[in-house]
Amino acid sequence: MGGDDSGVESDNFDWNTEDELEIENYQSSSSCLTVPNGDAVTGSGEASSSAVLANSKALDHFVGMGFSREMVSKVIQEYGEENEAKLLEELLTYKALESSPQPQQQIVTDPSSSGNAGSSWDDFSDTDIFSDEEIEKNISDSENDDTLRTLMKMGYKQEEALIAIERLGQNSSLDELVDFIGVAQIAKAEDALLPPEEKLRYNDYAKSKKRRFYDYEVLGRKKPRGCEKKIINEDDEEALHLPNPMIGFGVPTESSFRTHRRIPEDAIGPPYFYYENVALAPKGVWQTISRFLYDVEPEFVDSKFFCAAARKRGYIHNLPIQNRFPLLPLPPRTIHEAFPLTRKWWPSWDTRTKLNCLQTCIGSAKLTERIRKAVENYEGDPPDHVQKYVLDQCRKWNLVWVGRNKVAPLEPDEVETLLGFPRNHTRGGGISRTDRYKSLGNSFQVDTVAYHLSVLKEMYPNGINLLSLFSGIGGAEVALHRLGIPLKNVVSVEKSEVNRNIVRSWWEQTNQKGHLYDMEDVRELDGDRLEQMMNTFGGFDLVVGGSPCNNLAGSNRVSRDGLEGKESSLFFDYFRILDLVKNMMSKCR
DNA sequence: TTGACCATGATAATTTCG
DNA sequence: CGAAATTATCATGGTCAA
Numbered sequence: 001m002g003g004d005d006s007g008v009e010s011d012n013f014d015w016n017t018e019d020e021l022e023i024e025n026y027q028s029s030s031s032c033l034t035v036p037n038g039d040a041v042t043g044s045g046e047a048s049s050s051a052v053l054a055n056s057k058a059l060d061h062f063v064g065m066g067f068s069r070e071m072v073s074k075v076i077q078e079y080g081e082e083n084e085a086k087l088l089e090e091l092l093t094y095k096a097l098e099s100s101p102q103p104q105q106q107i108v109t110d111p112s113s114s115g116n117a118g119s120s121w122d123d124f125s126d127t128d129i130f131s132d133e134e135i136e137k138n139i140s141d142s143e144n145d146d147t148l149r150t151l152m153k154m155g156y157k158q159e160e161a162l163i164a165i166e167r168l169g170q171n172s173s174l175d176e177l178v179d180f181i182g183v184a185q186i187a188k189a190e191d192a193l194l195p196p197e198e199k200l201r202y203n204d205y206a207k208s209k210k211r212r213f214y215d216y217e218v219l220g221r222k223k224p225r226g227c228e229k230k231i232i233n234e235d236d237e238e239a240l241h242l243p244n245p246m247i248g249f250g251v252p253t254e255s256s257f258r259t260h261r262r263i264p265e266d267a268i269g270p271p272y273f274y275y276e277n278v279a280l281a282p283k284g285v286w287q288t289i290s291r292f293l294y295d296v297e298p299e300f301v302d303s304k305f306f307c308a309a310a311r312k313r314g315y316i317h318n319l320p321i322q323n324r325f326p327l328l329p330l331p332p333r334t335i336h337e338a339f340p341l342t343r344k345w346w347p348s349w350d351t352r353t354k355l356n357c358l359q360t361c362i363g364s365a366k367l368t369e370r371i372r373k374a375v376e377n378y379e380g381d382p383p384d385h386v387q388k389y390v391l392d393q394c395r396k397w398n399l400v401w402v403g404r405n406k407v408a409p410l411e412p413d414e415v416e417t418l419l420g421f422p423r424n425h426t427r428g429g430g431i432s433r434t435d436r437y438k439s440l441g442n443s444f445q446v447d448t449v450a451y452h453l454s455v456l457k458e459m460y461p462n463g464i465n466l467l468s469l470f471s472g473i474g475g476a477e478v479a480l481h482r483l484g485i486p487l488k489n490v491v492s493v494e495k496s497e498v499n500r501n502i503v504r505s506w507w508e509q510t511n512q513k514g515h516l517y518d519m520e521d522v523r524e525l526d527g528d529r530l531e532q533m534m535n536t537f538g539g540f541d542l543v544v545g546g547s548p549c550n551n552l553a554g555s556n557r558v559s560r561d562g563l564e565g566k567e568s569s570l571f572f573d574y575f576r577i578l579d580l581v582k583n584m585m586s587k588c589r
Numbered sequence: 590t591t592g593a594c595c596a597t598g599a600t601a602a603t604t605t606c607g
Numbered sequence: 608c609g610a611a612a613t614t615a616t617c618a619t620g621g622t623c624a625a
Contacts, residue, residue, distance in 0.1 A: 242622085280596060280621065312596080359597060364614050395595080434612060441598090555597020557618045 242279060246312055248299035252326040252451065253306075253333070259322045267294035267318045271467075271539065271585050273578050274319065274453065274476070276444065276546035277571070278553055279312040282562045285552055286314055289563070292575045294318070299452075303445035307331045308338040309355040309398075309418045311445045313546075320455045327450045327482050331420065335400065338418065345401035347375075349387050355398050355410075358418060359555070360441030362409035363397030375405040412436040419475075420446025420482075422506075426473055429505055431498045439499055444475025444546065450483050456542065463488040463514065465537045467581065469522050469545035469574055470494065474503035476544040487512055489537045493519040522573040530580050539585050543578050547571040 059072050075087055250257035275293055279286075279300045286298055293316045303311035308331070332338040334353045336346070371390050375382055382390070390407075393399065399407040410418070412433060416425050419440060426436040453476070456464065463486030468476050471492040480487060490507075494500050500518050507516045517533075519525060534540065550556055551565020559565055563572075 244622085278597085282620075310596090357596065361598075361614095366614070392594095396597095432612070550598055553597050554595085554619065554621080556599065557597095557616095558599045560598085560619075 242300050242312075245305075246279070246300050246302035247305055248301040248315070249321045250324070251301065251305040252324075252330065261297065261321060263318055264295045267296045269318045270541055271543055271578075271581050272317065272319055272456065272541060273543040274315065274317040274449075274545075275574060276313055276315050276449070278549040279314045280554060281314075281549075281552040282560065285563050289314075289571060290316060292572070293578075301448055303448045304333070304354045306333070306445060306447040306451065307418050307420065308333055308335050309445075310357050311448070312357065313445075313448070315449075315452060317452060319452060323455060323458075324451050325454045327420070327447050327454075327479075331418075331447055339400060339414070342400045342402060345403055345406065347381065347401070349381055350391060350394065350401070352391075352395065355400075355418070356395055358398065358410070358415050358441055360438045362437055363393070363399055367393060367397065368399065368407050368409070371399070371407050372405045412440065415440045418445075419443055420448075420450070421473070421475075421478055425478075425506060426502055429498070429501045431502070435498055439473050439496070439502070442549070443472050444479065446475055446479045446482065449475060450479035453479055453485075453542075454483055456480075457483055457485050460485060460541060462486065464541040465489045465539065466491070467540040467543045467577070468492045469525075469543070469577060470547050470570070471499070471503060471518075472496075472546070473499050474506055475546075477503060478506065481510060481512075486514065487516075488514045490514060490516045491519065491533060491540075492516060493522050493525060495520055522570060522577065525573075525577055527580055530577065531584065534581070534584055540581055543581055545574045545578075547574050 059069070059076060072087075079087055245254065247254050247256070249259075249261065273293070275289070277285075277289065279302075290296060290298055296316050296318055298314040298316050300312070300314045303309065303313070306326070335355060336343045336353070371393060374386055375390060378386070381387070394407060397409060399409055402408045412426060413423050415437070416423055421440075421443075426439055431439070464480070465488050466476070466480065468474075468490060471477070471494040474492070477487065477490060477492070492500070492503055494503070497520075500520075504516065504518065547570045548567035551559055551561045551568035552563070553560070561568070563569060
């Protein structure tokens, strides 16, 4: 509370306090960090290829990201500048087409479209790198047809795939096979398979076609077509396969684990990153997110394996997945264990053992009253239709039995406990009950996140510098703290003032030794700011963020617009900032 | 193929609070 | 009386088992 708490937060960044001197010192001494593509960022002087767009915001935005002015203008002219996500995709595609030669495997072009990038991106050709027929032709009869076929569609050679299957056995998973082939390829000298450019383009946005194959096949998208445009066509997306049970690479309470996975070269840290969002996003959203986040495969985990409430979320991160450990003690994982007092009143016909996802709104008092009246009319168990009504409502609103015939929504502090926060984490500081529910409903489940982040503990015994975007009530910070990972410098970006206050007051109550800086808007966090901060701290070790889910979540009847939605599109700022950090970190090394 | 179940935020109207 | 809190109402796209 040393004078600089919440008051400063209404404006941009809290530089004008104790750390100013520190910054100045660093700035004069080290300047190895520059904004990637620095030329493009500042050098906008050259004549634009299209005068019409000279002052387009989108144009500047993308030029700032390192695309050529010419390319951006062209794409904007074609697609308009409203849909930035679309534009970015087009730019990536265009860049990939431009800079990577045809992949090794021959593309079978649809004769009806001479489909080249320039004029007719809209021409779809219905072909594959291997056409289906070709694959069929090439595959000799064997029990491994399916796996082999899949691997070939991913762009691997038949012989490589066969060797891998032979070596690892027929029951090996696709991932293991891909892993094996990948290792074999490297051992064999990369040139054999990868176009030379690909190896050089680590910090580029461009993704090679081959990489996209991994993306599409492993992530469950439909097979890509000969023309890249097809890939982007949204009608063409297939549901990402969510794991069942939803345990990601493993959870402490289940025995099945994956300890190895292939992380694409571009994604390898440091900096480590950890991105979160709702698992049940509209089709194609996770494919897009994954594609931006360096093609890392999402890890879908339901927090019901960590606590008594479900919370199905997807996480994309580049953390190791070996030797994870959970926070102790393990939280109770059934309703009765979590809320022993409810057992007494719990009717036998309510068979729930877990709560559903904790949401941003709660059931009304009126509703609980209606339920009480519906149930108390009957001596014993109510008839089926009443049971069904009551159970439906209980499931919908996560009601628990707190008295004879009496249900109630969870109290905010109970939600805090379920989510792994300290009790009263969100209490006080002028926050209303409604807002507490809202903040909690949008938060991480701490035990789940901590389990994933636990691998950082032995890597950073002296603590980490954390960049936390969309911090909310500080789920990541709390998780790291509970893991015993010291927080050296934390830059926390969060729009809501009450949330910032919550994190700030938690920070002070837990006697943190490091520094907490907060910002209001991720969009203000540009290359200069980052450079300034990274010069100060010596870079970030971890970039965490769960971008807004409101345009993705099923309950949103009004604006479930997908990743392009007003708030959810801030994901692209997560990507932008992460990419800046990655570039700066790699330059400094 | 069908139906049960699940997940889930925005908004306007209404009530309560200060 | 205005602000804040509460409440009712709104839909869709997905999985899964029958």
